[in-house]
Amino acid sequence: MSNSIGLYVHIPFCAKKCLYCDFTSYAGVLAKQYVYKDAIIKEMGMRANMIGDKRISTIFIGGGTPSIIDTAVINAIIDEVRKNFHVEQDAEVTIEINPGTVNAKSLTDYRAMGINRLSIGLQAWQDELLKAIGRIHTSAEFVDSYNEARKAGFDNINVDLMFGLPQQTIGQWIHTLQAVVSLGPEHISCYDLQIEEGTRMYKMVADGDIKPLDEDADRLMYKTAVELLGNEGYERYEVSNFAKPGFRCRHNLNYWYNGHYVGLGCAAHSYLNHIRWANMSGLQSYIDTVSDDNIPMDFEEYIDHDTEMFETMMLGLRTSEGVNKKLFEERFGIQLYQRYGHAIDKLSAMGLMCDDESAVKVSDKGMDVLNSVLVEFLP
Ligand code: SF4
Structure with missing residues (x-):
């Protein structure tokens, strides 16, 4: 990454x-x-x-x-x-x-x-x-x-x-x-x-x-x-x-592209080094907590390998470029098709997905029913 x-x-x-x-x-x-x-x-x-x-x-x-x-x-x-x-x-x-x-x-x-x-x-x-x-x-x-x-x-x-x-x-x-x-x-x-x-x-x-x-x-x-x-x-x-x-x-x-980001301020979300966290959303509680030298954490969770793969699909398929096969393999050490071939074949047959040489993308028709497309990739 x-x-x-x-x-x-x-x-x-x-x-x-x-x-x-x-x-x-x-x-x-x-x-x-x-x-x-x-x-x-x-x-x-x-x-x-x-x-x-x-x-x-x-x-x-x-x-x-x-x-x-x-x-x-x-x-x-x-x-x-x-x-x-x-x-x-x-x-x-x-x-x-x-x-x-x-x-x-x-x-x-x-x-x-x-x-x-x-x-x-x-x-x-x-x-x-x-x-x-x-x-x-x-x-x-x-x-x-x-x-x-x-x-x-x-x-x-x-x-x-x-x-x-x-x-x-x-x-x-x-x-x-x-x-x-x-x-x-x-x-x-x-x-x-x-x-x-x-x-x-x-x-x-x-x-x-x-x-x-x-x-x-x-x-x-x-x-x-x-x-x-x-x-x-x-x-x-x-x-x-x-x-x-x-x-x-x-x-x-x-x-x-499921990249890393850090959010500052109340209610801001972050995702870094496999940890996702959110800051507390109350304005005054955020100010008070930070002023007292404490981390203003609302929650944090560890994102495991499988979840990260699913999230990469779920987010990437929202874009017109889709999920890049080479980058997926470099990131997860497994070929995209090997992991999600079943869903890709099914959705492609329905005309909801395009699987080309470099990326897997949702078709125009698929974009209209995006949520039902994404469900197919659930772990
Ligand atoms: S209240 Fe503020 S943050 Fe909410 S929609 Fe209106 S302008 Fe945007």
């Missing part, structure tokens, strides 16, 4: 909680950003031994809404990462932002810190839909933020979109895709809304206040995205991710 890893930094602050959100994010506690930054920097010291001489090839500052905190906090964190670890010269450094929470100054600051990729959470073009899912911004604010980002020199921008929203029509979805494409971002992510237990939207559905979109409409939206974006030169390189050539997200590709 390569000696480089991805580094994720979780910034759990938001202006307001979106109705569908089940991420670890907190509204109304922005004042804690400075002690949180101190805790992140302290955690970095605690993880330094584990990271050792591994090089950092990607940094992803996610959330939450990292763009609502002081840019000096982001700067201090990135500075400390560079001081503590070997960050590769051409590292991909991404920050997630929300429309309306950046300006010319903050974007220029980000550039000066070496941030070279922006991920903007738009979700939908129609303001009535944005309001209905609890977003804080309008599409006009998105366009302003996007244009400011271009002016500041960002030439690698992702736009996050969501489909399958209650009340969303196929016409609105097509309009969203077309409007975004006309701006020409390098990367577009299209996520299918999941209404998770514990969210306000879940309760609204349970109370009968809103009705989830039916499955057929949802599938049609996904297919439309694949077709429309494909025609516009965006390759689907992972189930939900589309990029112009040369702009695939390296940080996320590392997850899908």
Whole structure:
């Protein structure tokens, strides 16, 4: 395996909680950003031994809404990462932002810190839909933020979109895709809304206040995205991710190739040296634990050989490149076909999988029923 890893930094602050959100994010506690930054920097010291001489090839500052905190906090964190670890010269450094929470100054600051990729959470073009899912911004604010980002020199921008929203029509979805494409971002992510237990939207559905979109409409939206974006030169390189050539997200590709990564901050996950662990998700408990010089661990587990193989398949098959046979054999000491031949033959016969010389991939037809494909690889 390569000696480089991805580094994720979780910034759990938001202006307001979106109705569908089940991420670890907190509204109304922005004042804690400075002690949180101190805790992140302290955690970095605690993880330094584990990271050792591994090089950092990607940094992803996610959330939450990292763009609502002081840019000096982001700067201090990135500075400390560079001081503590070997960050590769051409590292991909991404920050997630929300429309309306950046300006010319903050974007220029980000550039000066070496941030070279922006991920903007738009979700939908129609303001009535944005309001209905609890977003804080309008599409006009998105366009302003996007244009400011271009002016500041960002030439690698992702736009996050969501489909399958209650009340969303196929016409609105097509309009969203077309409007975004006309701006020409390098990367577009299209996520299918999941209404998770514990969210306000879940309760609204349970109370009968809103009705989830039916499955057929949802599938049609996904297919439309694949077709429309494909025609516009965006390759689907992972189930939900589309990029112009040369702009695939390296940080996320590392997850899908089951590579190593370390996450800092509350609720952040890591996977290194056969251990997967998660940090505690409570903001205050994370801060208190780290301040008391304790590791902010929620859980850790050992990933055995068989599990690692299965996870490599499960993640790699989400991508258009699939699982590379040579890399699989080098990593696990067994040929891919020898281990999974039965599943590959069965799925290939059904037209759900392609088995070529260098890799095993899920076909377009298989991508539509990905979960049932992956089940075949269960240990
Ligand atoms: S902006 Fe993102 S992280 Fe924050 S509440 Fe909305 S969905 Fe959750």
